Amino acid sequence: MDYLDLTIIKAKELLSQKKISSVELTKYYLERIEKYDKNLNAYITVCTEKALNAAKTADEKIANGESGALLGIPVGLKDIYMTKGIRTTAGSKVLENYTAHYDATAVSKLKNAGAVIIGKANCDAWAHGSSGENSDYGPSKNPWDTTLVPGGSSSGSAVSVSAGFSLAAGGTDTGGSVRLPASFCNIVGLKPTYGRVSRYGIIAMASSLDTIGHFTKTVEDNALYLSVTAGKDEKDGTTPNIKVPDYMANLKKGVKGIKIGIPKEYFSKGLSADIEIPIRKALKKYEELGAEIIEVSLPYTSHAIACYYIIQPAEVSSNLARFDGIRFGNTRETFGPEAKRRIMLGTFTLSAGYYDAYYKKAMQVRTKVIEDYNNAWKKVDVIVAPVSPTLPWKLGEKADDPLAMYLSDVFTVTANIAGIPGLTVPVGFNKGLPVGIQILGPHFSEDKLYQVGYAYEKETEFWKEKPNL
Amino acid sequence: MKYTPVIGLEVHVELKTKSKMFCSCSADYFGQKPNSHTCPVCLGLPGALPVPNKQAIEWCVMIGLSLNCKIPLFSKFDRKNYFYPDLPKGYQISQYDEPFAVKGSIKLSSGKMIGITRAHMEEDTGKLLHETINGERVSLIDFNRSSVPLVEIVTEPDFTDAKEVKEYLQKLQQIVRYLDVSDADMEKGEMRLEPNISLRPNGSKGLPKYKVEVKNINSFNFVEDAINFEIKRQTEILESGETPLQETRGWNEDRKKTISQRVKEEANDYRYFPDPDIPPIRWKEPDIENLRNKMPELPEEKFIRFIKGYNLSEYNSEQLIRDKATADYFEEAVKIDPAISSKDIANWIINKKINIDKILPATLVKQIVSAQSVSGVTGEELEKVLKTVLESNQKSVDDYKAGKTNAIMFLVGQSMRELKGKEKADKVKAELEKLLK
Structure with a gap:
């Protein structure tokens, strides 16, 4: 069989039947990376030796009849996850030669579940960006058209899954950094509820917005992965003690009677027809499947991007202060222009005399955005919305226009501001390029998002489409 | 200024x-x-x-x-x-x-x-x-x-x-x-x-x-x-x-x-x-109350309680509560023998600068008891002993009477030896002075 058609679920089945080995699988992906990543630039560091050792261990465990949710499954990680003994750069030259001293909680959970870490994926430096072009290690390219951006900031992770370099990849989503690249690359991406997955050991971008998500080919794989990473962590005070449900339990229950909200503010003049057409089609499909489509209003949407670009740089400016040139190798001059821009913006808005006008005000708007969603949940179970206002754009197209780049986050940032989960699912192609929707729900409703996402995926199976490398 | x-x-x-x-x-x-x-x-x-x-x-x-x-x-x-x-x-x-x-x-x-x-x-x-x-x-x-x-x-x-x-x-x-x-x-x-x-x-x-x-x-x-x-x-x-x-x-x-x-x-x-x-x-109000209830007695309260409860002077109370260990030591000592007054215990601890790390409260109380039992020498017994001392040290008596008042210290010493330390020196001295008038 062609390994390219594998999902995690399928691979697990074959592994347990001993039809394939983890070493074979890992080698297969390493070879693909070797062959195709020169063009795509999905990885900053490939962990060949460590991955093969981990695969060997996994095979031994399988032979011993042991099991694990991700036993023997090759996984890529955004290079912002601290991985003990492996170079961890955050996509920045500041950490060019920095080796992590410890594993992030998400990493140790993945390792405990048997995952094989194949490498550290490219990303916008410090996760600052929507296209992947802010990486100090060169941009990743969209496997569907290498002249286009794959979306960021978790660019390399999305490319890795889309191009068949791994079965899954870890990312982070602070303003859309999982959902956007997932929609640009025809894969499934989850931004979990704030606090659902521990942030411990993930290099912080904006601490009150950062969420630790992941990419997979299918919704079912995605649910399986979350069941590994989710849960309270004593090392992260913002992970509440809320039970992790069985994400597989309700997956296949369908959408009959589910109320899907459509926020009218998202279907406005800012939304390209290239995107709107496939999404409308998807909504029609949901109706056919028995869901009820209801228009809702999120009036504070128009303020969200301004609110986000106050809170986020403020937290960035503080979080990046530790890279002060004394430790970690390189000096502050090695920060790229986008990081410098955010440090300056954030330092300014937190300064005495400006704090009330900017940060405090933004926090008040934040409360309003949360209220918007809370009002919506009184009427609907989930909200379906576009992820990006446009199809993937050309590499370099917005690179010199930070504001245009910031505005590409317009549909994604509200979920981070409100702390709610969002799941990106492919809904087809337009002009040969992938389009995704995001399914948003109340806090800790990931199981519901999976249920809604799965129903559509099962009908359409767009995930089976593969880019020509 | x-x-x-x-x-x-x-x-x-x-x-x-x-x-x-x-x-x-x-x-x-x-x-x-x-x-x-x-x-x-x-x-x-x-x-x-x-x-x-x-x-x-x-x-x-x-x-x-x-x-x-x-x-x-x-x-x-x-x-x-x-x-x-x-x-x-x-x-x-x-x-x-x-x-x-x-x-x-x-x-x-x-x-x-x-x-x-x-x-x-x-x-x-x-x-x-x-x-x-x-x-x-x-x-x-x-x-x-x-x-x-x-x-x-x-x-x-x-x-x-x-x-x-x-x-x-x-x-x-x-x-x-x-x-x-x-x-x-x-x-x-x-x-x-x-x-x-x-x-x-x-x-x-x-x-x-x-x-x-x-x-x-x-x-x-x-x-x-x-x-x-x-x-x-x-x-x-x-x-x-x-x-x-x-x-x-x-x-x-x-x-x-x-x-x-x-x-x-x-x-x-x-x-x-x-x-x-x-x-x-x-916080919820009860959380704060719980913390308040967990708190030990503070110096200020202890100071007042010592004055009222043990009948101490402000000075003694203040001295005892300076550190908690001394205050605890005092309270432990007070419990041992009801016959010994808390005032006396306080005075001993303060005036004799008792090393509370070395001397157990019980030991201290024992010392106080024996010290106090000495003043149990009756006036009659005391007078008898002193008279004997004066009789057998005529030279010192003469010296004293001739104006060498220092000579009395020798007589005090002799008396103390006879009394085996069962009386305080200043009292002995005062009694001797009376007898020598």
Whole structure:
């Protein structure tokens, strides 16, 4: 069989039947990376030796009849996850030669579940960006058209899954950094509820917005992965003690009677027809499947991007202060222009005399955005919305226009501001390029998002489409 | 003097929790090998997150309660952003506008009330060491102290002289020791003081336009010296028609003077904002009551209880409650023999400077019993013994009567020997004098 058609679920089945080995699988992906990543630039560091050792261990465990949710499954990680003994750069030259001293909680959970870490994926430096072009290690390219951006900031992770370099990849989503690249690359991406997955050991971008998500080919794989990473962590005070449900339990229950909200503010003049057409089609499909489509209003949407670009740089400016040139190798001059821009913006808005006008005000708007969603949940179970206002754009197209780049986050940032989960699912192609929707729900409703996402995926199976490398 | 000093105080108290403020490293850093008590969190490594120490927070609230503070039901941690090599995250986690405790007061022995502005929780920094290694002058960083819990207690500018400051500090030290939340040993840096001092013309009400902060003070005596020095220095400047500079000065113990360290042109901008890594703390009234109930009896209450309950003088009560161990020792001793008065026990402990670490309360009581039983010698017996002594030492008697009054000491000595120490020497002397008249 062609390994390219594998999902995690399928691979697990074959592994347990001993039809394939983890070493074979890992080698297969390493070879693909070797062959195709020169063009795509999905990885900053490939962990060949460590991955093969981990695969060997996994095979031994399988032979011993042991099991694990991700036993023997090759996984890529955004290079912002601290991985003990492996170079961890955050996509920045500041950490060019920095080796992590410890594993992030998400990493140790993945390792405990048997995952094989194949490498550290490219990303916008410090996760600052929507296209992947802010990486100090060169941009990743969209496997569907290498002249286009794959979306960021978790660019390399999305490319890795889309191009068949791994079965899954870890990312982070602070303003859309999982959902956007997932929609640009025809894969499934989850931004979990704030606090659902521990942030411990993930290099912080904006601490009150950062969420630790992941990419997979299918919704079912995605649910399986979350069941590994989710849960309270004593090392992260913002992970509440809320039970992790069985994400597989309700997956296949369908959408009959589910109320899907459509926020009218998202279907406005800012939304390209290239995107709107496939999404409308998807909504029609949901109706056919028995869901009820209801228009809702999120009036504070128009303020969200301004609110986000106050809170986020403020937290960035503080979080990046530790890279002060004394430790970690390189000096502050090695920060790229986008990081410098955010440090300056954030330092300014937190300064005495400006704090009330900017940060405090933004926090008040934040409360309003949360209220918007809370009002919506009184009427609907989930909200379906576009992820990006446009199809993937050309590499370099917005690179010199930070504001245009910031505005590409317009549909994604509200979920981070409100702390709610969002799941990106492919809904087809337009002009040969992938389009995704995001399914948003109340806090800790990931199981519901999976249920809604799965129903559509099962009908359409767009995930089976593969880019020509 | 034409001027009245206006003095306020910032005191940092290091808590003696087992682990640090935001990680599980041991907080017992004193004298340890550099960087041996560290982890990703207190080293500020990328991705590491702080998780607050519950014990430290509760102790901070208890300090607040013992200073008669209000405990707001909502509180939070903030980031204080500034650069210094001993601050690994580039910010210190502290509390800005919603500290754990506000608006308290403490009463001095004069009855004067000193206002407590606030008591808040924060983390300590690492420590810089400047050394020469292989001929090269280098600065080294020891992060063992990084993130050790500190409580900062800020007073209103209510003090008007150094004596008041000293008394306040002694009371504060006593309180945290009673609470058993800090050893508050100044030499180890477990209690650090920063007075700010300025002067205003007598009778005027407003705060002076300047303020001088003094650092590097590591004993209560130095704080008195430093304040008195500043009062004198500032008086001279004011009398020459000038205004003292707003600045930070350091106390130099060798030269017995303060020396300018840093002139503050303008206030630092720390860009405080709520730390997004730590959810705000929301208390319920019963939580605070529980903490209040967990608190031991404080020095002030004990002082009053000793006077009333044991019939002690204010002086004796104050002496006994100075440290909790002595007070406990006293109470234990009192229980042992109801025949011995608590007053006598107090007097013994205080006047004989009993080493409470070496002598058990029961042993002390035994000593008191035997000492008191000696005065059981009857007057008749005493007179009989003394007369015998006088008869057998005629020469001394003659000398005494001839005006050599010192001769009586020999007679006292002889009598004491006969009495086998069963009577007090001054009483023996007085009796002898009577007989020799």
